[in-house]
Amino acid sequence: MSDYATFSRAESSIGPMLVVSGEIDMVTAPKFRSHLHAVIGDASASAFLDLSSVRYFDSTGVSVLVHAQDIAEAQGVDLVVDPSECVRVILELVALGGRFHWATPPEVAATEARRSA
Numbered sequence: 001m002s003d004y005a006t007f008s009r010a011e012s013s014i015g016p017m018l019v020v021s022g023e024i025d026m027v028t029a030p031k032f033r034s035h036l037h038a039v040i041g042d043a044s045a046s047a048f049l050d051l052s053s054v055r056y057f058d059s060t061g062v063s064v065l066v067h068a069q070d071i072a073e074a075q076g077v078d079l080v081v082d083p084s085e086c087v088r089v090i091l092e093l094v095a096l097g098g099r100f101h102w103a104t105p106p107e108v109a110a111t112e113a114r115r116s117a
Contacts (some may be wrong), residue, residue, distance in 0.1 A: 015046035023051035024061035
Protein backbone atom coordinates (compact mmCIF):
# COMPACT_ATOMS: atom_id res chain seq x y z
CA MET A 1 0.00 0.00 0.00
CA SER A 2 1.91 3.04 1.25
CA ASP A 3 5.00 3.84 3.23
CA TYR A 4 3.15 6.33 5.42
CA ALA A 5 3.11 5.64 9.14
CA THR A 6 4.00 7.63 12.23
CA PHE A 7 5.36 6.34 15.51
CA SER A 8 5.51 8.28 18.75
CA ARG A 9 6.44 7.37 22.30
CA ALA A 10 4.50 8.41 25.36
CA GLU A 11 4.35 7.41 28.99
CA SER A 12 1.11 6.16 30.44
CA SER A 13 0.42 5.91 34.16
CA ILE A 14 1.40 2.24 34.17
CA GLY A 15 4.05 1.91 31.46
CA PRO A 16 5.57 3.07 28.20
CA MET A 17 3.28 3.49 25.21
CA LEU A 18 3.83 3.42 21.44
CA VAL A 19 1.27 5.35 19.41
CA VAL A 20 1.07 4.29 15.76
CA SER A 21 -0.97 5.85 12.98
CA GLY A 22 -1.21 5.33 9.25
CA GLU A 23 -0.42 2.14 7.38
CA ILE A 24 1.56 -0.88 8.51
CA ASP A 25 2.80 -2.87 5.55
CA MET A 26 6.04 -4.42 4.28
CA VAL A 27 7.60 -0.95 3.90
CA THR A 28 6.76 0.36 7.38
CA ALA A 29 7.02 -2.96 9.28
CA PRO A 30 10.76 -2.65 10.05
CA LYS A 31 10.23 0.70 11.82
CA PHE A 32 7.15 -0.70 13.56
CA ARG A 33 9.23 -3.66 14.80
CA SER A 34 12.06 -1.44 16.02
CA HIS A 35 9.80 0.97 17.90
CA LEU A 36 7.70 -1.81 19.40
CA HIS A 37 10.71 -3.79 20.62
CA ALA A 38 12.10 -0.63 22.26
CA VAL A 39 8.83 -0.01 24.14
CA ILE A 40 8.72 -3.62 25.35
CA GLY A 41 12.37 -3.43 26.38
CA ASP A 42 11.69 -0.30 28.44
CA ALA A 43 8.66 -1.78 30.22
CA SER A 44 8.83 -3.21 33.71
CA ALA A 45 5.33 -4.70 33.87
CA SER A 46 3.08 -3.35 31.07
CA ALA A 47 3.56 -1.74 27.68
CA PHE A 48 0.78 -0.14 25.65
CA LEU A 49 0.45 -0.23 21.89
CA ASP A 50 -2.07 2.28 20.55
CA LEU A 51 -3.08 1.17 17.05
CA SER A 52 -6.41 3.02 17.14
CA SER A 53 -5.35 5.28 14.22
CA VAL A 54 -3.97 2.53 11.99
CA ARG A 55 -5.98 2.41 8.77
CA TYR A 56 -4.18 -0.45 6.98
CA PHE A 57 -2.57 -3.52 8.54
CA ASP A 58 -1.26 -6.37 6.43
CA SER A 59 0.37 -9.74 7.16
CA THR A 60 3.75 -8.15 7.89
CA GLY A 61 2.11 -6.11 10.64
CA VAL A 62 0.51 -9.28 12.00
CA SER A 63 3.91 -10.99 12.01
CA VAL A 64 5.57 -8.09 13.85
CA LEU A 65 2.78 -8.00 16.43
CA VAL A 66 2.86 -11.77 17.06
CA HIS A 67 6.65 -11.74 17.45
CA ALA A 68 6.46 -8.74 19.80
CA GLN A 69 3.85 -10.56 21.91
CA ASP A 70 6.25 -13.52 22.20
CA ILE A 71 9.07 -11.20 23.30
CA ALA A 72 6.83 -9.45 25.81
CA GLU A 73 5.71 -12.76 27.31
CA ALA A 74 9.32 -13.97 27.57
CA GLN A 75 10.24 -10.76 29.43
CA GLY A 76 7.19 -10.87 31.73
CA VAL A 77 5.64 -7.78 30.12
CA ASP A 78 1.91 -7.45 29.54
CA LEU A 79 1.55 -6.01 26.03
CA VAL A 80 -1.77 -4.15 25.95
CA VAL A 81 -3.10 -3.36 22.47
CA ASP A 82 -5.72 -0.75 21.56
CA PRO A 83 -6.58 -1.80 17.98
CA SER A 84 -8.33 0.11 15.24
CA GLU A 85 -11.25 -1.64 13.59
CA CYS A 86 -9.09 -2.78 10.65
CA VAL A 87 -6.43 -4.24 12.99
CA ARG A 88 -9.05 -6.03 15.06
CA VAL A 89 -10.74 -7.48 11.95
CA ILE A 90 -7.44 -8.72 10.46
CA LEU A 91 -6.40 -10.39 13.73
CA GLU A 92 -9.82 -12.02 14.08
CA LEU A 93 -9.74 -13.22 10.45
CA VAL A 94 -6.45 -15.04 11.06
CA ALA A 95 -7.76 -16.43 14.39
CA LEU A 96 -5.33 -14.39 16.51
CA GLY A 97 -7.79 -12.05 18.19
CA GLY A 98 -7.71 -13.98 21.45
CA ARG A 99 -3.91 -13.95 21.62
CA PHE A 100 -3.71 -10.29 22.65
CA HIS A 101 -4.73 -8.24 25.68
CA TRP A 102 -7.01 -5.60 24.15
CA ALA A 103 -7.73 -2.45 26.12
CA THR A 104 -7.71 1.32 25.89
CA PRO A 105 -4.80 3.02 27.69
CA PRO A 106 -5.96 4.44 31.05
CA GLU A 107 -5.54 8.11 30.11
CA VAL A 108 -7.58 7.68 26.93
CA ALA A 109 -10.31 5.79 28.77
CA ALA A 110 -10.48 8.53 31.42
CA THR A 111 -10.75 11.27 28.77
CA GLU A 112 -13.50 9.38 26.91
CA ALA A 113 -15.40 8.85 30.17
CA ARG A 114 -15.25 12.58 30.95
CA ARG A 115 -16.54 13.44 27.46
CA SER A 116 -19.51 11.10 27.74
CA ALA A 117 -20.44 12.26 31.27
